[in-house]
Amino acid sequence: MTRSGSHKETRRRREEIRELRPQMRRNRHELHRMGSRGQPEESRAAILQAAAREFSEKGIAGARTDAIAHAARVNKALLYYYFKDKETLYGAVLDNAFGGMKAKVFKVFDSDLPPREKVVAYVSAYFDFFASNPMYPKLVQREMMRARVGDSVHIERLVKNYFEPIYHRVSEILHKGIKEGVFRKVDPAHFVPSMIAVIVFYFSSAPVMRRLFRFDPLTPERIAERRAAVLDFISAALFKPCRANSGVGQ
Amino acid sequence: MTRSGSHKETRRRREEIRELRPQMRRNRHELHRMGSRGQPEESRAAILQAAAREFSEKGIAGARTDAIAHAARVNKALLYYYFKDKETLYGAVLDNAFGGMKAKVFKVFDSDLPPREKVVAYVSAYFDFFASNPMYPKLVQREMMRARVGDSVHIERLVKNYFEPIYHRVSEILHKGIKEGVFRKVDPAHFVPSMIAVIVFYFSSAPVMRRLFRFDPLTPERIAERRAAVLDFISAALFKPCRANSGVGQ
DNA sequence: ATTGATTAATTAACCGGTTAGTTAGATCAT
DNA sequence: ATGATCTAACTAACCGGTTAATTAATCAAT
Structure with missing residues (x-):
């Protein structure tokens, strides 16, 4: 009642402190100051992981901050200590996911393989990343659908930092392969x-697959099978049918 | 306080009435009963359409029943008059969407075309349906991701009524084409x-496409372009390369 | 070394806006 | 006058976010 006027100021002060924290850490001769429980990074990571799962399954609107806190075995207020609000936490989860993916595929881009092998390596890396993080495809798909004007404050950043760079590199490889005559003119x-789409859909639709085919589509065997199918599908769609291995036939 | 005990009973009574309504309609000599505003079917349809848009953009959790009512130019209580609750309304929207799609593709299945042409016709029909209902792909994708145990009461029905029959028919066509030697052994x-995946992804990710390519991906020209690209992609991945013509099979 | 200030890390309890769903009644074709 | 159609106003619950307090690690000066 009496303090209602100070809400915004308190908030702003907190945010400033939070923003300064990293620099402060680095400026002080040594990091690790440690508070009561002494595991800030662990708590942060636990929150991030629990949030990733909750967001991927329910979406931002469906996700419950209480559930995230509970799954992370942490008090709910701690979410808001580390992250400004639900939306910011969601953003951190997205950057985590896309950052990991970008790292993987860029390793492929920076290798020096001929176009054909590079595309195979790219698809494989992309696929494997999602196969070992089965909740990310839903996260990706969800964010793509949310990206209407005003709905997502993250989408511009994601396109600039991840989609655009990756698209650019893959595009280059495709053009090269086409020029060399090993790819169809796509x-x-x-x-x-x-x-x-082909890579991601299987994972984001796994629940339906399970019902349709009456078995778990995420066992290692099934995933290996899918991997082969994806590579076959994309290869057949992209590579010029090589006649008896008779070199570059333009 | 005093009436808290009667809530459930009132609710049950209403549900029974509602469940009986369709039969009653048909039993009475003619439909068009008309109440105060005199446009029951129109109201129902308006609600369904507004709900489809809201659900496709925000998901069930993110959708607001107030927003749906407002968009349908109808009082919120009317939603609950026609539909038991939010979840049931959502289910009706899904059946609407999938029902329309099923009708379109089954017309293709029942035609007698050779496998190759039939697949092309199927993909075209599927694509065109979504192209003229751009909010349905998101609806589909959303439901597919929600289909965890306990999350969706609709998924079993949808798989049984739509996914399974369609998958079955397409599967037959593929087997036939493979046996005849016109399809690769997929x-x-x-x-x-x-x-x-290839058909749906473009639409459900349209917002990202718009940012990535800096133009509206849903103009008629772009959609036509996409249509050709999808058919080319799938054709190349499925059809045995015919030696005479390295065909982009339109 | 002991003490006391400082700050990071963490929590229990609470608040108030939002939202799904309800109610009691109005309207009107038949 | 009856029952299908429709509405304004209401309520209970839920849920994102806040607060104020607490604990523990580090530091500074005794």
Whole structure:
């Protein structure tokens, strides 16, 4: 009642402190100051992971901060200590996911393989990343659908930091392969999304697959099978049918 | 306080009435009964359409019943008059969407075309349906991701009524084409989902596409372009390369 | 070394806005 | 006058976010 006027100020002060924290850490001769429980990074990581699961399964609107806190074995207020609000936490989860993926695929981009092998390596890396993080595809798909004006404050950043760079590199590889005559004349602007679709869909639709085929689509065997199918599908759609291995036939 | 005990009973009574309504309608000599505003079917349809838009954009959790009512130019209580609750309304929207799609693709299944042309016709029909209902892909994708145990009461029904029959028919066509030697030896269990992925992804990710390519991906021209790209992609992945013509099979 | 200030880490309890769902009644075609 | 259609106003519950207090690690000066 009496303190209602100070809400905003308190908030702003806290945010400033939070923003300064990293620099402060680094400026002080040594990091590790430690508070009561002494495991800030662990708590943060636990929150991030619990949030990733909750968000991927329920979406931002469906996700419950109480559930995240509970799953992370942490008090709910701690979420708001580390992250400004639900939306910011969601953003951190997204950056985590896309950051990991970008790292993996860029290792492939920076290798020096011929186009054909590079595409295979790219698809494989992309696929394997999602196969070992089965909740990320839903996260990705969800964010893509939310990206209407005003709905998502993250989408611009994500496109700039992840989608654009990755699309750019894959596009280059495709153009090179086409010029060398090993790829069919496809339009990267359509082919790249199609590839991603084929890779991602299986995982984001896993629950339906389970019902349709009456077995768990996420066992290692099934995933290996899917991997082969994806590579076959994309290869057949992209590579020029080689006649009896008779070199570059333009 | 005093009436808290009667809530459930009132609710049950209402539900019974509601469940009986469809039969009653049909039993009475003619529909069009009309109440105060005199447009029951129109109201119902308006609600359904507004709900489809809201659900596709925000998901069930994010959708606001107030927003749906407002968009349908109808009082919120009317939603609950026609539909038991939010979840049931959502289910009706889903059946609407999937029902329309099923009708379209089954017309193709029942035609007598050779496998190759039939697949092309199927993909075209599927694509065109979504192209003219751009909010349905998101609806589909959303429901697929929600289909965890306990999350969705609709998924079993949807799989049984739509996914399974459609998968079954497409699967038959694929097997036939493979046997006739016009298709590559693909596994329908993987190929069908891949096809759907390629068709649907472009629409459900339209907002990202807009940012990535800096133009509206849903103009008629762009959609036509995408259509060609999808058919090319799937054709190349499925059809045995015919030696005479390295065909982009339109 | 002991003490006391400082700050990071953490929590229990609470608050108030939002939202699904309800109610009691109005309207009107038949 | 009856029952289908429709509405304004209401309520209970839920849920994101806050607060004020607490604990523990570090530091500074005794």
